[in-house]
Amino acid sequence: MTHPARRLSHRRPTIADIARRAGVSKGAVSYALNGRPGVSEETRRRILAIAAEVGWQPNSAARTLSGALCNVVGLALSRPARVLGIEPFFMALVSGLEAELHAHDYGLTLQIADGHASELAVYRRWWAERRVDGVLVCDLRVDDPRVPVLEELGLPAVVIGGPGHTGDLTSVWADDSAPLTETVEYLYALGHRRIAHVAGLSELLHTRVRTAAFHEVTSRLGLSDAITLSSDYTGEAGARITRRLLSSPNRPTAIVYDNDIMAVAGLSVAQELRVDVPGELSIVAWDDSPLCRLTHPALTALGRDIPAYGALAARRLLDVISGAAPAAHRDAPAELTIRGSTGAPDAKRATR
Amino acid sequence: MTHPARRLSHRRPTIADIARRAGVSKGAVSYALNGRPGVSEETRRRILAIAAEVGWQPNSAARTLSGALCNVVGLALSRPARVLGIEPFFMALVSGLEAELHAHDYGLTLQIADGHASELAVYRRWWAERRVDGVLVCDLRVDDPRVPVLEELGLPAVVIGGPGHTGDLTSVWADDSAPLTETVEYLYALGHRRIAHVAGLSELLHTRVRTAAFHEVTSRLGLSDAITLSSDYTGEAGARITRRLLSSPNRPTAIVYDNDIMAVAGLSVAQELRVDVPGELSIVAWDDSPLCRLTHPALTALGRDIPAYGALAARRLLDVISGAAPAAHRDAPAELTIRGSTGAPDAKRATR
């Protein structure tokens, strides 16, 4: 029978216990345990041996109360759970964050909020209660209201996103403009002239960046039929928009989707409508994930090392916590992996 | 310029500040703030008003050091990141946990470990440092080594899984036996006689439960060709096994997959091999997710309300932390949703 009350019966050892057994003061034990000057080498060794023997572990509350950092960083996500659940992006990001934080003895606290207001309330509470040393901010928006609040709170933060719109906060970001441009140029080279872009949430900064790049490159190439449609990242939206696009009189021969789920949904709709991929329709997914390799044909995709991106963000946040000056850190851009879902448009079939 | 040093310039208000302004002792403030007897109604109101005015928030470290709970529970996951990232199950579970914990002012600390040894080290450290009040344990195995260790530590825990194999720990579980049996009976009723089961990690208890149920029902129905193959839950494994199954001389006319990703992969392999679904092959996925509705045909799937399952687990853990006696709590079993991927086997095409 393991009852919570029982755990109180045998106290965890404290530095006072170690001090008693070593015949020194608590202060000396503290110096020894923290590798600071103030004790002789021999005393230090003796103290460390006793600490190991009794299985001493620092009480994090006591340390934090004496002004130390709490060794925890927070991640609050405002996307609805149904979107979070299905996008591999977040778990990949979290696993990268985790690995890096763990290596520095930092923990990660996760909170799912339902909008910026409650997300900001979470930050305020975390900081006021000293539950975190810093936070990671996802899904950066244009003129994001979280930025000025975090600046004013003085809560160390790293924004995952950019470029720009991050005020004086440190950020990590990757350029989405060049990969989008490269993708359209690739489709153009294959012979595509009617290209559509199914974008993500229009408030997100990276959606703006991608959409702007799409307009820029398609108008430069003289593609007057280029069109961007926005979505909420769900498979349902991807399917609905694809159905609409494929039913239009001048339907596109290529579609670029802003996430993998919508691209998979788009492929299914094409199959349902007996539109051959890639003969009549080429499909490109942004966010390469194992999912893109599971479909038939496999999806050509724009992919990055998301765990590495998370690790970079974690590292920079630890720097900020240590007092580093704000800076924008650029990560490697996404790269296009060609698979079976893209090819030259089959001229006699693609038009009707 | 927001520099960490600046935040130290204006101290957060403490109960001492409130006591001074209210002209009472710190003890009185503490009683008032915690809604305990010991102060008059009028004094309490005055104290609460001052606390609100100065924006007081409790310092969590100080509270914890004085013996209070820390209001955090931990979740350590030992699956490799590549599996975590792609299975919607975990994010769905986390979002349910989160919602319930948040409602009780509890936070969630997440840690990705690489195996049971390091997972147990995480529990020990969390508990020794008083960083969590309890933990949630996933992916229960047969004779799981984590159970006796958690019992011995006296760390409040809820195991997500069962039935059985949870020692004296509280658990939440759902019966996987009946849904599997029901699924096979449904396929049998459609006319299927050669049915395969692509199972998950064989060490997991629920894999054992499902596999046992599969053997039981297929032998009861006299299906001598029934076969279970085990996998690691990845799409690659699902594809490989499906390819092998569909290339065998007496290939199955129906396959039940232990997760959604493998089922999607199986569907792609069928399309690649020009095996018609559901005409020549019926497919059932365990774990219904938005993904199952995106494929063409959509996948018949065994689904449960995973966020609700997570919420139940969180609630029970909070009970255990409050001293509740160990118990096994049964959640609703998975239900079969029929979609386009299952149907009667087309006799003349299915055999060759």
Next chain:
DNA sequence: CTGAAAGCGCTTACAG
């Protein structure tokens, strides 16, 4: 009903 005090387990000036 209220105040003064001790204590939680650490860290960190400050004397010797």
Next chain:
DNA sequence: CTGAAAGCGCTTACAG
């Protein structure tokens, strides 16, 4: 190099 003491911000017996 070492010891004794104060303090972090709370909670909680213990006196009045």
